Amino acid sequence: MKKRKVLAPKFKRILQWYEAKELIDKHDIDVAKSLFIGNDSTTDIKGAKECRMDAFYVKSNISPKDDMAHDADYVIDNFTNW
Numbered sequence: 001m002k003k004r005k006v007l008a009p010k011f012k013r014i015l016q017w018y019e020a021k022e023l024i025d026k027h028d029i030d031v032a033k034s035l036f037i038g039n040d041s042t043t044d045i046k047g048a049k050e051c052r053m054d055a056f057y058v059k060s061n062i063s064p065k066d067d068m069a070h071d072a073d074y075v076i077d078n079f080t081n082w
Helices: 009-026 042-050
Strands: 035-038 054-058 075-076
Touching: 009 042, 035 042, 042 054
Parallel strands: 035 054, 054 075
Antiparallel strands: none
16 A cells, blocks of 8 residues: 655645745736735735735634734735625
8 A cells, every 4th residue: 555645734835835936936927916815814824925915814704713814914804794
């Protein structure tokens, strides 16, 4: 039986943002004119900021509990009341 290598969740996040940076370069995306929308400050907002992209945080029912996304440029703190 072949063993599968399982990546730690944190490493998966790093890998995903490394791939995002490759896509930004490949498709010549102007990050100064782009906006990333996400609902998790640890993965979405942090990753967007690492790519030097503006970040819009939307707190939703699947966002981590007590996640405030202080690094986000724009925030909707209660999507259900928006």
